[in-house]
Amino acid sequence: MSQSYDRGTVESFGRWREFSAGMWAWILHKFTGWILVGYLFTHIAVLSTSTQGAETYTATLQGLEALLIVRFLEIGLLAVAVFHILNGIRLLFVDLGLGLTAQDKSFYASLLLTAAITVASIPTFLGGAL
Numbered sequence: 093m094s095q096s097y098d099r100g101t102v103e104s105f106g107r108w109r110e111f112s113a114g115m116w117a118w119i120l121h122k123f124t125g126w127i128l129v130g131y132l133f134t135h136i137a138v139l140s141t142s143t144q145g146a147e148t149y150t151a152t153l154q155g156l157e158a159l160l161i162v163r164f165l166e167i168g169l170l171a172v173a174v175f176h177i178l179n180g181i182r183l184l185f186v187d188l189g190l191g192l193t194a195q196d197k198s199f200y201a202s203l204l205l206t207a208a209i210t211v212a213s214i215p216t217f218l219g220g221a222l
C-alpha cells in the first residue's frame with residue numbers, strides 16, 4: 093500500500109528551515125562528495141606537472157604553497173574530506189543496521205570531530221605562510 097507525502101514544490105526554498113538533522117547530513121554528504129570529485133581534477137593537474145621533471149613539479153608546489161588562499165583552500169579541503177569520511181563510515185554502520193536509534197547523535201559527533209580535526213590542522217597548514 094502506498095502512502096502519499098506532501099514534498100512541497102521545488103520552488104519552496106524556505107523549506108530548508110524545516111530540515112531535520114538527517115536532511116542536513118544528506119545534503120552535506122552529497123556536497124562534500126562532489127567537492128572531492130571536483131578536487132580530483134585539480135589534484136591530477138598539479139601532479140601531472142611532474143611529467144615535466146622534478147624541478148617543474150617542485151616549483152609548482154612551492155608556487156602554490158606561497159599563496160595564502162591555497163593554504164586556506166587546503167584547510168577547507170581537509171574539512172570536506174574528513175566530514176565525508178566520518179559521515180560515510182557512519183552511513184555504512186546505518187546500512188548495517190547499527191546505531192539506528194542514535195543517527196542524529198552520530199551525525200553531530202561527525203560534525204564535532206570534523207571541526208576538532210580541522211581546527212587542530214590549522215597550525216600545520218598555515219605554518220610559514222603568515
Ligand code: HEM
Pocket residue numbers: 121122124125126128129132176177178179180181183184
Ligand atoms: C573513506 C572514504 C569514503 C567513505 C567512507 C565514503 C562513503 C560514502 C558513502 C557511504 C556514500 C553513500 C551515501 C548515501 O547513502 O547516499 C558516499 C557517497 C558519495 N561519495 Fe564517498 N566516501 C569516501 C570517499 C569518497 C571520495 C574520495 C570521493 C570523491 C573522489 C567520494 C565521492 C562521493 C560522492 C560524489 C558521493 C555521492 C554520490 C551521489 O550523489 O549519490 N567519496 N560516500
